[in-house]
Amino acid sequence: MIPELGSAAAIVALALALWGAVAAATGARTGRPALVLSAQHAALGVFVLVTACFALLTYAFLIFDFSVRYVAINTNLGTPFYYRITGVWGALEGSIILWTWMLALYTLIVILRHRESAHELYPWVLTVMLSVMAFFLLVITVAAPPFARLTPVPADGRGLNPLLEDTGMITHPVALYLGFTGVTVPFAFALAALITGRVGDAWITLTRRWTIIAWYFLSLGLLIGGWWSYHVLGWGGYWAWDPVENAAFMPWLTATAFLHSVMVQERRRMLKLWNLWLVILTFGLTLFGTFLTRSGVIASVHAFTQGSIGVFFLSFLALVLLTALALLAWRWDALSAQGELDSVVSRESAFLLNNVLLIAAAFTVFFGTVFPLLSEAVRGVKVSVGAPFFNQVNVPLFLALIFLMGVGPLIAWRRASPDNLRRSFLWPVAVGVAAAALFSALGIRSTLAVLALALTVFVAATIAVDFSRATRARLRMGERLLPAMGGLLRRHNRRYGGFVVHLGILIVTLGVTGSQAWSVQTETTLRRGEAAELAGYRVRFDGLTATEESNHFKVAGAFTVSNGRVLSVLRPAKKFYPQEQSPIAGVDYRLGFGEDVYLVLGDFARDGSEATVKLQVNRLVSWIWIGGAVLTLGALLAILPDRKKPA
Amino acid sequence: MTPRLLRWLIPLSAVPVLALLAYGFRVNPRDIPSPLVGRPASAFALQTLEGAPLALEAQRGKVVVLNFWASWCYPACYEEAPVLERNWRAYRDRGVVVIGVDIQDKLEAAQKFTRDFGLSFPNARDTTGKVSVDYGVYGVPETFFIDRRGRIRAKHVGAVTDEAFRLNVEKLLSETTG
Numbered sequence: 156m157i158p159e160l161g162s163a164a165a166i167v168a169l170a171l172a173l174w175g176a177v178a179a180a181t182g183a184r185t186g187r188p189a190l191v192l193s194a195q196h197a198a199l200g201v202f203v204l205v206t207a208c209f210a211l212l213t214y215a216f217l218i219f220d221f222s223v224r225y226v227a228i229n230t231n232l233g234t235p236f237y238y239r240i241t242g243v244w245g246a247l248e249g250s251i252i253l254w255t256w257m258l259a260l261y262t263l264i265v266i267l268r269h270r271e272s273a274h275e276l277y278p279w280v281l282t283v284m285l286s287v288m289a290f291f292l293l294v295i296t297v298a299a300p301p302f303a304r305l306t307p308v309p310a311d312g313r314g315l316n317p318l319l320e321d322t323g324m325i326t327h328p329v330a331l332y333l334g335f336t337g338v339t340v341p342f343a344f345a346l347a348a349l350i351t352g353r354v355g356d357a358w359i360t361l362t363r364r365w366t367i368i369a370w371y372f373l374s375l376g377l378l379i380g381g382w383w384s385y386h387v388l389g390w391g392g393y394w395a396w397d398p399v400e401n402a403a404f405m406p407w408l409t410a411t412a413f414l415h416s417v418m419v420q421e422r423r424r425m426l427k428l429w430n431l432w433l434v435i436l437t438f439g440l441t442l443f444g445t446f447l448t449r450s451g452v453i454a455s456v457h458a459f460t461q462g463s464i465g466v467f468f469l470s471f472l473a474l475v476l477l478t479a480l481a482l483l484a485w486r487w488d489a490l491s492a493q494g495e496l497d498s499v500v501s502r503e504s505a506f507l508l509n510n511v512l513l514i515a516a517a518f519t520v521f522f523g524t525v526f527p528l529l530s531e532a533v534r535g536v537k538v539s540v541g542a543p544f545f546n547q548v549n550v551p552l553f554l555a556l557i558f559l560m561g562v563g564p565l566i567a568w569r570r571a572s573p574d575n576l577r578r579s580f581l582w583p584v585a586v587g588v589a590a591a592a593l594f595s596a597l598g599i600r601s602t603l604a605v606l607a608l609a610l611t612v613f614v615a616a617t618i619a620v621d622f623s624r625a626t627r628a629r630l631r632m633g634e635r636l637l638p639a640m641g642g643l644l645r646r647h648n649r650r651y652g653g654f655v656v657h658l659g660i661l662i663v664t665l666g667v668t669g670s671q672a673w674s675v676q677t678e679t680t681l682r683r684g685e686a687a688e689l690a691g692y693r694v695r696f697d698g699l700t701a702t703e704e705s706n707h708f709k710v711a712g713a714f715t716v717s718n719g720r721v722l723s724v725l726r727p728a729k730k731f732y733p734q735e736q737s738p739i740a741g742v743d744y745r746l747g748f749g750e751d752v753y754l755v756l757g758d759f760a761r762d763g764s765e766a767t768v769k770l771q772v773n774r775l776v777s778w779i780w781i782g783g784a785v786l787t788l789g790a791l792l793a794i795l796p797d798r799k800k801p802a
Numbered sequence: 803m804t805p806r807l808l809r810w811l812i813p814l815s816a817v818p819v820l821a822l823l824a825y826g827f828r829v830n831p832r833d834i835p836s837p838l839v840g841r842p843a844s845a846f847a848l849q850t851l852e853g854a855p856l857a858l859e860a861q862r863g864k865v866v867v868l869n870f871w872a873s874w875c876y877p878a879c880y881e882e883a884p885v886l887e888r889n890w891r892a893y894r895d896r897g898v899v900v901i902g903v904d905i906q907d908k909l910e911a912a913q914k915f916t917r918d919f920g921l922s923f924p925n926a927r928d929t930t931g932k933v934s935v936d937y938g939v940y941g942v943p944e945t946f947f948i949d950r951r952g953r954i955r956a957k958h959v960g961a962v963t964d965e966a967f968r969l970n971v972e973k974l975l976s977e978t979t980g
Contacts, residue, residue, distance in 0.1 A: 311908075465826075476816040
């Protein structure tokens, strides 16, 4: 009965979304507010119904209703309560419901925020958002029905992919999906601008904050994904250039480009076409990401689900791209720039270069991701490109971006005078060069590491120069130091939010550089009581323990880690799930600001007399997570309502 | 071309990318070539779910369809169970035998599975996992087609379809034992 209710709710929601999309468009064209009002009600109805779907599916998980195919696949009687809830979005069907629910939520907030403004764009925004929602509801009702029955009803379920049994899995998909679906809002405004022909700055002003919100969640999702990869997958890394990671990274890159190029449009009335294109591209990439993850077209270490829905997503992606880009071509004449690039040495050209680099990075990642397909289509051989390709192309791009991160915010608009350049950059460049000399003198041999660190110092110095200059100006006005600094952050929250984000990126860069350049590892087989040494640590194997957990069998090794004195006992494990061919690694680690000790259990003797262990000392990795936290705080600061005018 | 027409290159630029992605549907990333094809099938002696002995050797001279499955494997094992039963009934008199090997499973759940689908071909349990390791099983279901001389001739990943079953079995049946 409950599954049927859920299916019915989805069908009604689909009908409502379609009606709302048509009603809002008709209302806008014929100038009948009643129709727009009806569309609003439809959107509210969709939200209620999708919420009901989500609740019903969760209920089916909680009561182990194995007559529902999706429940049977993603739980078994041993699945703990906690993972029965997160398991709801552990695979395709449930993720689509979560996705649709978030989209409905965003639509509701857009309605609450923008309905009073009675802006010309508003009804079309509703149309676009409800259309996108209708697509996802179509997927729910036709391509991937979450409430499909299973006969005969099995005695027990298969169980969730064990890798997903982790606390990171509650937050990672949620953050990422909030980012992905959040991109729909600026996209809807961009399309509305193109449809109405009001391609001026209104849509940009209205969506700036929405874009930062989406960007915030995308960043958060990527970071938590990295953390999950680091502490669950057990290969000692946080980023593998896996197609699924790339799928989330590409829209992040283009959204970052967009956040910078809108400033140029606001200031200089340039890049109108470019900005619209960026938003369309970003939204297209979020759909592409879903397509990639869910279609099984490109094999990935964590392509969790496969199915026929690839065709659905590709068709929708084609529809979206062709329609949106055709609209762009149609409005071409209205999109010419009013401003001009006055000088190459100016903030707008720094931003332009930043955009080119970010798009180049996104293109590289795209190219590398679809390369297996391309090579198979052209040469008939399936060849993947791995991390070396991505690193080789992207590292120079990112270093150049970091350099621009120092230049962009301080260089003058239009044309930078020699005086402006001297005042802003003399000290930072000097400090950066000195840092490079110092790092070389300290014996850092990797040129790349020296360069990355020196650039980091340079950019940090530019931020310090700017902040101290602004603070001094306030001190001269008679303010005291701390209120002056706080007031700066609060009053110019967008500018300084941006600076804090930049600072976060610098800290992440430090972590990435450190972990790439200085991490060491070894793999060794130890008899009980024997110890291995690495980078000043002594790791002694003390024995094995085996335990029966609710849904798996776990063998854990006890290893005492010491460096002169005993630091801790780490227990890396191997988990044997009945539904998995190979055991799942359970890593154990000791995190630190300077370095992490990271253990992965390999083969072991059944009697516990010996075990193989992979021992890693990963340097500075913690700074990636710290930088990530700083970065998201900066984004939050930038999202705060402006003080200057009432929000 | 005039600038007016040139602008339509923007939407057109998306077409090759979309075409490439569409091409992706034609290829199967799960096509994992098995090095075992062409090699002799390794022998095993297991017990059926009812406790009777079951050895591959005893089937020499017949075409053997060796299917690895588990009761927790939906939807694929659930889709293919009726297909296997149907084709086993159709071909059993022509010298074809279907053998199911249940892996990483509980006995009761496996018995419920064979009962629910009314499977009449022999099903054995690979309690130690040795057989699935010998055959390089990645995941269930996987099906091996073994010829009369006991060599593995084809491997099918995912649920077996009527078409795949017939195609492989007919080919092996048409060969004269050499």
